[in-house]
């Protein structure tokens with residue numbers, strides 16, 4: 001799998017230009033950077049592009065980045081299991097706080113390690129996943145945090161439940177609550193370095209909500225899920241994924257391929273066995289749903305699959321040789337397969353299909 005860093009750079013610059021110089025762009029690299037390769041991309045964003053902060057979902061992901069030498073600020077967006085607290089403190093990772101019990105344990109661990117643990121407060125404005133409700137609940141929580149001697153609040157943020165849909169009313173309502181929450185935190189005498197609400201989709205259209213930072217994931221990688229406006233920034237996908245032909249054969253009528261004779265030839269058919277399977281994170285329903293791959297610029301339908309190997313029909317494709325490239329994603333000749341095609345093959349979301357590409361697949365970063 002190859003990731004075109006020039007495309008990622010231009011996507012990033014388009015986002016930066018949209019939000020303006022006063023707003024930090026925090027790349028969200030959770031889930032192995034949505035499948036593109038977390039460590040490699042963290043080095044790229046923190047190093048080449050100069051990101052001050054990177055966001056991930058789990059403490060383990062942040063710890064992996066620290067171990068790989070990433071020294072910028074790291075924010076864990078999700079809730080941390082209590083046994084992750086020692087690592088979060090040791091690696092100076094900012095975590096997200098929304099419960100008193102967590103704050104207690106974090107404070108105690110920070111004291112033990114002789115450090116100050118940094119947190120950002122998550123405001124629940126309607127997604128009801130994690131977060132503190134604005135109003136009394138929030139004010140009491142902030143006052144409670146202030147009694148802790150080894151904790152510093154760095155920021156506060158919320159997350160929108162449906163910023164990609166054309167009807168923005170839900171998002172606007174969430175933002176009103178968030179503004180209220182920020183006012184309440186400040187009224188408790190807490191300064192906030194980071195105030196942020198926008199994921200990638202909202203970063204495209206919701207400038208009133210930028211605060212000090214935006215948190216794009218998808219958008220960095222060229223996937224804009226906004227229903228309207230459609231890809232207003234013109235971001236471009238950056239991934240090419242290829243595998244190889246490992247054997248060629250002609251099936252005779254009655255011969256089958258796949259476990260349990262998944263496909264039975266009715267007439268002679270040219271078949272290539274290729275070096276990819278669901279163990280690589282190629283989502284199996286894409287094969288059943290009419291998916292195809294490109295061989296020598298031609299669309300070839302899948303016939304059957306297994307964990308490591310898959311069968312393609314190559315009737316009508318000329319000059320297919322052993323070790324021939326097979327394009328699962330990207331350009332081949334005049335044709336191109338994109339994640340939008342993948343979505344059509346199976347109806348699953350782009351984030352899902354991209355983030356499940358497994359670690360077995362090598363990531364190469366082209367610059």
Ligand SMILES: *Cc1c(COP(=O)(O)O)cnc(C)c1O
Nearest residue numbers: 028077159199200215216217218
């Ligand atoms: C995943 C995530 C993001 C990034 O979302 P995209 O829709 O990919 O831009 C931002 N904020 C939070 C809290 C997230 O969990």
